[in-house]
Amino acid sequence: MPASALLVGVIIIPLVGAVLTPVVGGRSGRAAGPWALAVMLVTSAIALMLIVHVANVGPFSAYLGGWEPPYGIELRFDEFSASTSVICLLGTLSILFSFKYAEKELPPERIRYYYTLLLLNLTGMIGFVVTGDIFNLFVFMEILSLSGYALVAVSGERTAEMAAFKYLIMGAVSSLMVLFAIGLLYALTGSLNMADISVRLAGAEKAPAMLAIAAFTVGFMVKAALFPLHIWLPDAHAIAPSPVSAILSGLVVKTGLLGMIRIYQIYYGAKVLDLSALNTVLVWLGAISIVMGAFFAIFQEDIKMMLAYSTISNVGYIIMGLGLASQYGVIGAAVHIFNHALIKATLFLGAGAIIYRTGYRNLTDLRGIGRSMPLTTAAISIGAISIVGMPPTAGFLCKWYIALGAVEAGQPLFAVALVFGALFIFVYYIRMVNTFYFQEPVHPEILEVEEAPLSMLFPVLILAALCLIMGILGRIPLSFVEPAVTRLLAPLGG
Amino acid sequence: MIALLWINLDYAASVVLFCIGLYCVVTKNNLIKKFIGLNIMETAVFAFIVALGVVEGGDAPIMGADANAPFTNPIPQALILTGIVVAVSTTALALSLIIRIYQHCGTIEADELREME
Numbered sequence: 001m002p003a004s005a006l007l008v009g010v011i012i013i014p015l016v017g018a019v020l021t022p023v024v025g026g027r028s029g030r031a032a033g034p035w036a037l038a039v040m041l042v043t044s045a046i047a048l049m050l051i052v053h054v055a056n057v058g059p060f061s062a063y064l065g066g067w068e069p070p071y072g073i074e075l076r077f078d079e080f081s082a083s084t085s086v087i088c089l090l091g092t093l094s095i096l097f098s099f100k101y102a103e104k105e106l107p108p109e110r111i112r113y114y115y116t117l118l119l120l121n122l123t124g125m126i127g128f129v130v131t132g133d134i135f136n137l138f139v140f141m142e143i144l145s146l147s148g149y150a151l152v153a154v155s156g157e158r159t160a161e162m163a164a165f166k167y168l169i170m171g172a173v174s175s176l177m178v179l180f181a182i183g184l185l186y187a188l189t190g191s192l193n194m195a196d197i198s199v200r201l202a203g204a205e206k207a208p209a210m211l212a213i214a215a216f217t218v219g220f221m222v223k224a225a226l227f228p229l230h231i232w233l234p235d236a237h238a239i240a241p242s243p244v245s246a247i248l249s250g251l252v253v254k255t256g257l258l259g260m261i262r263i264y265q266i267y268y269g270a271k272v273l274d275l276s277a278l279n280t281v282l283v284w285l286g287a288i289s290i291v292m293g294a295f296f297a298i299f300q301e302d303i304k305m306m307l308a309y310s311t312i313s314n315v316g317y318i319i320m321g322l323g324l325a326s327q328y329g330v331i332g333a334a335v336h337i338f339n340h341a342l343i344k345a346t347l348f349l350g351a352g353a354i355i356y357r358t359g360y361r362n363l364t365d366l367r368g369i370g371r372s373m374p375l376t377t378a379a380i381s382i383g384a385i386s387i388v389g390m391p392p393t394a395g396f397l398c399k400w401y402i403a404l405g406a407v408e409a410g411q412p413l414f415a416v417a418l419v420f421g422a423l424f425i426f427v428y429y430i431r432m433v434n435t436f437y438f439q440e441p442v443h444p445e446i447l448e449v450e451e452a453p454l455s456m457l458f459p460v461l462i463l464a465a466l467c468l469i470m471g472i473l474g475r476i477p478l479s480f481v482e483p484a485v486t487r488l489l490a491p492l493g494g
Numbered sequence: 495m496i497a498l499l500w501i502n503l504d505y506a507a508s509v510v511l512f513c514i515g516l517y518c519v520v521t522k523n524n525l526i527k528k529f530i531g532l533n534i535m536e537t538a539v540f541a542f543i544v545a546l547g548v549v550e551g552g553d554a555p556i557m558g559a560d561a562n563a564p565f566t567n568p569i570p571q572a573l574i575l576t577g578i579v580v581a582v583s584t585t586a587l588a589l590s591l592i593i594r595i596y597q598h599c600g601t602i603e604a605d606e607l608r609e610m611e
Contacts, residue, residue, distance in 0.1 A: 158595070
C-alpha cells in the first residue's frame with residue numbers, strides 16, 4: 001500500500017473504530033475492550049510502517065481528496081510525527097490495563113462509552129501530530145480535548161466532575177486562544193497550510209505576527225500545563241481513572257508541546273520575528289516549572305497527586321529544552337516528550353494497579369506494599385529511578401542532552417537549575433520507594449494483598465522494561481530526531 | 495488613532511467582546527455564568543474570523559451564469575461552521591457536567607463547591 005494511503009488510514013481506522021465501539025460493545029460493554037484493543041493493534045501496525053518509511057525516505061505527505069496544498073488539507077508525516085509510535089503504544093497498553101480496571105471502577109453501562117472516548121482521544125492525538133494544516137490541527141486538538149474532559153469525569157464521582165469542569169474551562173479558553181491565532185495567521189497569509197504559511201509569513205507585518213505567536217504560546221502552554229497555567233492539571237490527572245491518567249499525563253499534555261514545535265517550525269522558517277525574547281521567557285518558565293512542580297510534589301500524600309505534580313516538572317524540562325533553541329537542547333526536549341510518556345505511564349499504571357488491589361492511595365496507607373506486590377513495585381521503582389534521571393535509564397539521556405543544550409546556548413546556570421530540580425524530584429521519589437519497601441505497614445492486610453492481575457501487570461512490566469531499554473538504546477531516538485531538529489534550527493543561522 | 499479604530503471597528507468589537515467574556519469566566523461565581531462568559535469569548539473569536547473574509551460589495555461565491563466578481567471569501571465561513579460545531583459540543587458537555595455537579599452537591603456556586611471539597 002502506498003505510504004499516503006497508510007497515513008490516512010492511521011487516523012481513519014481508530015476514528016471509525018471509536019464510532020463503532022458502542023455498537024460492538026453491546027449493552028453489557030463486555031466486547032468493547034477487546035474491540036478497542038484490536039483497533040489499536042491495527043493502528044499501531046500502520047504507525048510502525050509509517051515510521052519505517054520516514055526513517056528510509058524522510059518526511060512525506062498525503063493530500064486529502066486529492067486536493068494539493070495550499071487548497072486542500074495536507075497530512076504530513078515527519079520525524080516529530082513519529083510520536084504516533086508512543087501514542088499507539090500507550091494507547092494499546094492502557095486499553096489492556098483497562099480491562100479489569102473498568103470492570104471494577106466504572107458503572108457497567110459506561111464501559112462501552114469509556115472505550116469510545118479513549119479511542120477518540122487517541123485519534124485526536126494521532127491526527128494532531130500528523131496534520132500539516134493549521135485549522136485541521138485545531139479540529140484534532142478539540143477532539144482530543146473534549147474526549148479528555150469527558151474521560152476525567154467518566155467515573156461519575158463528585159470530585160471527578162468538578163475536576164473535569166475546571167479542566168474544561170481552562171482548556172476551552174486556551175483552545176480559543178489557538179483559534180484566534182489561527183485566524184490571525186490566515187489574515188496575514190491567506191493560507192492554512194503550515195509550509196505555505198511559513199513561506200508567505202516572511203514578508204508579513206511584524207505586530208500581528210507577534211500577537212499570533214503570543215496567542216499560540218499561551219494557548220499551548222495551558223494545554224501543556226506550564227507553571228503559572230498548570231492549576232487544572234493536578235486535580236484532573238489525579239482523579240481520573242489510572243489508565244486515563246497515564247494517557248493524559250503521558251500524551252495529552254505533550255500535544256501542547258508538539259503544537260509549540262509546529263508553530264516554531266512555521267516561525268523559524270519564516271524568519272519574520274526574532275524569537276529570542278520569547279525563548280528567554282520559555283526557558284525561565286521551564287526552570288520555574290521544574291522547581292515548583294517538584295516542590296509541590298514533595299508535600300503530597302496522595303500517590304497520584306504526587307505523580308501529577310511531577311508531570312509539571314517534566315513539562316518544564318521539555319519547555320526549557322525548546323526555549324534554549326540549541327541543537328542539543330531541542331533534541332533532548334523532543335526525546336523527553338517520548339521518554340517521559342513511557343516513564344509516566346509506567347508510574348501511573350503501576351499506581352493504578354496498587355490502588356486496584358488495595359483501595360488505598362495515600363503513601364502512609366501503602367507502607368509495606370513492596371512485600372506483597374513485588375513486581376508492580378519493582379516496575380514503579382524503575383520508573384522512579386528513570387524520572388529522576390539516573391543512568392542508564394531513559395530519563396537520564398534527555399536530561400543530559402538538555403543540560404548540554406544549556407551549556408551550548410551559553411546559559412550554564414539553567415543546567416544548574418536542572419540538576420537542582422532533579423535533586424528535588426529525587427527526594428520525593430525516594431520517599432515513595434522507601435514507603436513501599438522499608439516501612440512497617442500501617443494496615444496489616446496490605447501484606448495479604450495479591451500481585452496485580454496479568455492484564456495489568458503485563459503493561460506495567462513492558463513499560464518498565466522500555467524505560468531501561470530506551471536508556472541503553474538511547475542513541476536510536478536521538479539520531480532519529482536529529483535531522484528534524486537540524487532542519488528546524490537551520491534558519492537561525494547556526 | 496480614532497480613524498484607525500473606525501476602519502477596524504469589527505476587529506475592535508471582537509476584542510471588546512473577548513474581554514467581556516474573559517472577565518465573566520474569571521470573576522463570575524456561578525458555573526453557568528462562567529460558561530456563558532466562555533460562549534461570549536467563542537462568539538468574539540468567530541466574529542473576528544468571519545469578518546476577515548468580508549469583501550466590500552462582494553457576492554456569495556457561487557458559480558453560475560449570473561456570478562459576478564468580487565466574491566466574499568468563503569473559507570473563514572467554512573472554518574467557523576466547524577468552530578461552531580466544536581463550540582456546541584463543548585457547551586453540551588459543560589452543561590451536562592454542571593447538571594451532574596448540581597445533582598451531587600446541590601449548588602453550582604464555585605465558592606460553596608470549594609468549601610465542600
